[in-house]
Amino acid sequence: MRYGTALREEISAPGTTPLIGIYDMYSASVAAQHYDGFFVSGFGFAASHYGLPDIGFIAWPDMVDFVERLRLAFPGRHLLVDIDDGYVDPEVACHVVQRLDRAGASGVILEDQKRPRRCGHADGKQVLPFQEYLDKLHMVLDSRGDLVVVARTDATEEDDILHRAAALAKTDADVVLVDGVRSVEWIRRIREVIGDKPLLFNQIAGGKSPRLSLPELDALGVDVAIYSTPCLFAAHEAVDTALRRLKAEDGRLPEAGPGRVGVPESTALLERNISRHHDTASLLTR
Template identity: 55%
Template sequence: MDATFGSRLRNELMVRDIIPFIGVYDVFSASIAARYYDGIFISGFGFAASYYGLPDIGFISWSDIVAFVQRVKTLLPQHYIIVDIDDGYVDTEVACHVVHLLENIGAAGVILEDQKRPRRCGHVDGKLLMDLDDYLEKLKKVLATRQDIFVVARTDASDIDEIVRRTKAFAEVGADAILADGIKDLEVIKTLKSKLDKPLLFNQIAGGKSPAYGLQDLREVGVSIVNYSTPCLFAAQAALEEEMQRLKDSDGWLQKKNVGVPECTALLHENLANRNALKLKLNH
């Protein structure tokens, strides 16, 4: 069943005009996001922050991200999961190996970018691009390796002519969808939509280079998939800062607000029950 999630996502794109994917930073945040959405995004920004406590500038090990996806997929076996794999962890053979592993785990898709090292988050300055031919060689080998997984080709180019040149080449070699990251207005999306016969992905991140848009705005310009890169991470940071300050100001007095032992335990037991119920269903 898991090996068909790429095809299932392609089928969903034929019947749903736009699909949101929620960026998570750990399995707990994934379980909460999964209550509201069937698309989960494994964000490099969120994972680098939560697992290493470091910025998203190339610290992520491929083995760490694969292990994380496996934990999320074990808890959420029916959800669509798209994984940010950066540049495929530098080496083409490593990129192919990671895609193979993620497909076996049951990930629905991966995003492969055209940055070269040292890499940066897509919404900060200082990004460097791979030579297009080098990136296309890597992309083609990944596409030849995969059985079914949905492959999104991402460019971090900022000039519109270069974005068009690169994304047209991505489409020609067989990428399933296209992402131009860090764009500053929807005119870029409109231009790509007029030139490419591929689903377009848009990355939303609070405080990033791209303005915030509603799903209706994005739907109208032809976006098919929306990644919300870091809503869980940023919400957690804000809540933690607030709670630590309150605890310090109150001389260490704990106050139960919205969540305490009963509410948190209820969520965790719900996760366990859902996992066990699905396991029982699959065994029969």
């Protein structure tokens, strides 16, 4: 299965391709009912797997293991994977990319931050000297197999943003991402400097970027939209609400009924993941 090729074809089709950020197998199971593409968010994975913020704690074997489990349960979904800075070392980045390619990932995002890294929408980000990042990016591109590679810059100075975006568009990376874009005008400016290269936009609740619909993004020339944390933040809110209600009711569970999730609904959701293992008519082979 050529998962990277399938994602490239999706990106090149008309409209903006949405990829939904998931953080564990259960959130992916719910998201699969609504969307065809997943984004394996570093923010969500650091939060769910370690209970820590997105500042560089992720170990690459944990991420590869997660992607392997995702692909088994969801053979027909696009899987774009956040690999941060490639886990520092260029040789490690190449090894991880090759492992993810064999695990069935569709693509990866490689950023130009230096340690200590930050979430793309946080303050205090620092970027590598550009040539150092380009050297790492070219090594990854040479070792990627079929994977889509998104070249990401976290530059914050205006001239540096445009310089790096334009230079990344001239590489063999499939897509360019400037993270933390603060306005529609800046989306237009980035779109202009990267020419025909596909453009990715990252939306995260409470982040620095404007809230835009898919039709609005399409009109701006955005080819891919990743939604980093809708599942994670919804779970945070829902769990907190449920436990407050449980406490208010002195530990009495709510009655089962329409619109509520209980054992039958949860089991039915998870059983679909078993059936997908044997489904030869997946989305990527139609």
